[in-house]
Every structure is written in structure tokens, then in C-alpha cells.
Amino acid sequence: MARNDLNQHDVASALGMTQTGLSARLRGRTEFRLCELLAVANLLNVRLEVLLDGLQEASESGHDQIAAV
Numbered sequence: 001m002a003r004n005d006l007n008q009h010d011v012a013s014a015l016g017m018t019q020t021g022l023s024a025r026l027r028g029r030t031e032f033r034l035c036e037l038l039a040v041a042n043l044l045n046v047r048l049e050v051l052l053d054g055l056q057e058a059s060e061s062g063h064d065q066i067a068a069v
Contacts, residue, residue, distance in 0.1 A: 006043070014043050 012022040015036055024030040032040075041048045 011040065011043060015039055 008022050008026070009019045012019045015022065017036075021030070025032050025036070037051055038048060041051050044051075
């Protein structure tokens with residue numbers, strides 16, 4: 001997000017959720033819905049696969065947070 005000059009509040013607003021809701025998703029406390037991931041990919045101008053690869057890598061390494069895209 002930071003690479004795109006966006007903060008959590010910006011992304012949360014674009015998704016129609018609170019910053020707290022987005023934070024819970026980024027930390028893995030709440031699962032992203034597919035439509036949310038598609039919206040984030042569109043907002044960041046990346047392919048959905050880029051986000052999914054980041055989720056897989058974070059899961060495999062044991063990290064709670066998704067790496068910044």
C-alpha cells in the first residue's frame with residue numbers, strides 16, 4: 001500500500017469498511033472475501049495473483065501480516 005501512496009484508511013474507505021476491519025484482515029484475524037481482494041488488486045493496480053502469492057508466503061513463513069504491495 002505504501003508503494004502506492006495509500007494508507008489503511010484510504011484502502012478501507014475504497015472497500016467500504018473501517019480501518020479496523022481492514023487491519024483485522026491484514027493481520028489474519030478476519031479472512032478477506034474474494035470481492036475485497038479483487039478490489040484491493042484493482043486499487044493497487046496489480047494482478048490478483050500478486051496478492052494471493054503474498055498471502056501464501058506470509059502463511060508459510062508464519063507471519064501474521066501481509067507484505068506491503
